[in-house]
Amino acid sequence: MPNIGPLEIAIVLVIALIVFGPKRLPELGRSLGKGINEFREGVSKIGEATDVDADDDDHDPVELTGPAGPDAAEPEVTEIVSDQRSGTESAPEPVDGEVVPERHD
Template sequence: MIFGMGPIELLLIVVVVLVIFGPKNLPKIGSALGKTVKNVREGMEEGSEDKSDEAGSPIESHDDVEVIEDDDDADAPEAAASDAVFCSQCGAKNAAGAAFCSKCGNKLN
């Protein structure tokens, strides 16, 4: 009788899952829950599979939002570039300690 539950039982399950997994995994839980609800609905009213598939896709698209946070590391290469020595002959960028241009061999400094 587990899958013969109503909205209140589903809500209780959501709360329990939140307590176990924490708010961080909410998007994953949402998509997992969507599939669960989908399966339940398919079991209860057979023949409505197409509707359930549409309801599942918007939830999964939310996973991409988290990837944006990693942009802080982009500053590291720029900091290194400020120490670089530019060749007076060809303008090539060389490492700060380089004695000769890596591109044309011109003596630096």
């Protein structure tokens, strides 16, 4: 992150004074301060919410995700495979002899 010295701050303030004028500068400062304050409050609320969620150890991970391992998925896999097999047709019988490609003139 770049270091901002007093000279850079003075340059930014002079440019802001030229662009916005002396009448609107205090109003812009107030609205900027309110925006920064709201942002900080939002960040702190998010931090508090994640702290509460991290401390929530009431649930067993297996209860939330269900059983794991190959035996847990076997009924679903068997059902999917049987559905796939019933929906496919058998391959046609192979053709004896030479296959001649069609010519398009």
